[in-house]
Amino acid sequence: MTAPPRTPESPAAPRMIAISSGKGGVGKSTVTANVAVALARTGLAVGVVDADIYGPSIPRMLGAATTRPAVSPGGKVTPAEAQGVKVISMAMLSDDDSPAILRGPMVSKYLQMFVRQVDWGPLDILLLDLPPGTGDIQLTLAQTFPLSGAVVVTTPQDVSLKIARRGLRMLEQVRVPVLGVIENMSGFTCPSCGTVTHIFHKGGGEAVARELGVPFLGKVPLDPGVVDCGDEGRPVAAAFPDSPAAVAYAGIAAALAGTEGAQGGIATPFAWTLGDEATRPAPAAPAASAPPDRLVALDHEAGALILRWGDGSQQRLPDRDLRLACQCAQCRDEVSGKRLLDPAAVPLDLALTRVWSVGNYALGLAFSDGHSSGIYTHAALRALTGAEVEDV
Structure with a gap:
């Protein structure tokens, strides 16, 4: 065989x-x-x-x-x-x-x-x-x-x-x-x-x-x-x-x-439809081998995306906060950086529906309002806090 x-x-x-x-x-x-x-x-x-x-x-x-x-x-x-x-x-x-x-x-x-x-x-x-x-x-x-x-x-x-x-x-x-x-x-x-x-x-x-x-x-x-x-x-x-x-x-x-070029971190590519366990990405193994700023695992619970990084830190980013933080051309003016998205237009019960890898450096996110054009770099996600979301 x-x-x-x-x-x-x-x-x-x-x-x-x-x-x-x-x-x-x-x-x-x-x-x-x-x-x-x-x-x-x-x-x-x-x-x-x-x-x-x-x-x-x-x-x-x-x-x-x-x-x-x-x-x-x-x-x-x-x-x-x-x-x-x-x-x-x-x-x-x-x-x-x-x-x-x-x-x-x-x-x-x-x-x-x-x-x-x-x-x-x-x-x-x-x-x-x-x-x-x-x-x-x-x-x-x-x-x-x-x-x-x-x-x-x-x-x-x-x-x-x-x-x-x-x-x-x-x-x-x-x-x-x-x-x-x-x-x-x-x-x-x-x-x-x-x-x-x-x-x-x-x-x-x-x-x-x-x-x-x-x-x-x-x-x-x-x-x-x-x-x-x-x-x-x-x-x-x-x-x-x-x-x-x-x-x-x-x-x-x-x-x-002789060069492995090991990325460390979570295996890519993946496309996870939330609720479908068959598409959920497996965490990195062992996580300790990943660089400090490399994504090693992700989860979703209670309306928030859970990200774990190579340095052992963990983030909890609510779905709606992620939607408000989108930097795509529909949500931000590409020249001035001015926000085009009206927070009042984003439902309070908005939910994340799909997460996928964009190479080894970013995540793509889709939401229940149909929006799916944003690319969230790992660096931007690590820098994202509740205060920064409010300022978006």
């Missing part, structure tokens, strides 16, 4: 690691493809989601550009497999010259389909190759999936390093653990004399990692072979495993394989 497929919703889901960059042109997708191959060469089951919907490139680099996905008997999409890595991409659903002309909501829909509706089978690690920046796709991932962590790819160039800092700060704000920084295009070694020329400066990635207190995973040297192999669909990590670039990728893969 074969083991059931692991899915992102199950406790045995693969570790999901996002590969990101603040700006384009730093070689993030090349790094993703080669690190995926290097991880697979260690014996791990690896999948890659090409989350750059508008500019997909992973299938070509892995040699799966001509593959068209099929549909499994269970109605899920069967991913392509190349170099020992499973992959799904928008490039596999369209012709080479067909642009993806999609608005933000459709991009998010495709991204969720690539994760949830693909028959990945058993996986150890699922890499997500993100587009550059801090936009819709990054936010969708952070809010929808339980990311184990993220890696930021940069070059030693000052402009790239400054933008990489912004990407790191964005990840911190949405409570995605930063597993480390990779410095790509680190230096070029002359094949004739062995002299190393630092075309884009040197040491910047390591300095940024040290400055921000995150691990430095390694530097990948400039190597024309990396480009040639990527264009031919033979990642250098597989084609020339003893080359300096491939050795660097192997070191990064080993570092990622």
Whole structure:
């Protein structure tokens, strides 16, 4: 009897690691493809989601550009497999010259389909190759999936390093653990004399990692072979495993394989309809392993949401107070911050009806008056007191 497929919703889901960059042109997708191959060469089951919907490139680099996905008997999409890595991409659903002309909501829909509706089978690690920046796709991932962590790819160039800092700060704000920084295009070694020329400066990635207190995973040297192999669909990590670039990728893969990126706190994702015990989220175990400001358990009793935190503290927040504290655009002016919600319009007997996780950093709440558009960050909830509710 074969083991059931692991899915992102199950406790045995693969570790999901996002590969990101603040700006384009730093070689993030090349790094993703080669690190995926290097991880697979260690014996791990690896999948890659090409989350750059508008500019997909992973299938070509892995040699799966001509593959068209099929549909499994269970109605899920069967991913392509190349170099020992499973992959799904928008490039596999369209012709080479067909642009993806999609608005933000459709991009998010495709991204969720690539994760949830693909028959990945058993996986150890699922890499997500993100587009550059801090936009819709990054936010969708952070809010929808339980990311184990993220890696930021940069070059030693000052402009790239400054933008990489912004990407790191964005990840911190949405409570995605930063597993480390990779410095790509680190230096070029002359094949004739062995002299190393630092075309884009040197040491910047390591300095940024040290400055921000995150691990430095390694530097990948400039190597024309990396480009040639990527264009031919033979990642250098597989084609020339003893080359300096491939050795660097192997070191990064080993570092990622050894990082758990444990969030601590209550398991996500969850969507709890109050009164339905089957959907109630289980508390974290053990709670003591969670960071002090991480949500480790929640309950609801006597008209109030009960929150327990990693530092052992507990809050009791009445349903109506939570409704009055909503900061969504319907309840607060986005520019002035002025309250638009009239407290007199909120029934005294209003009740909380549903609670769901928004990534690892917030809760979504639905109420008996039909309101459900507010996002309550953990930081905002921890700061919420009776006095502050009255001032809202």
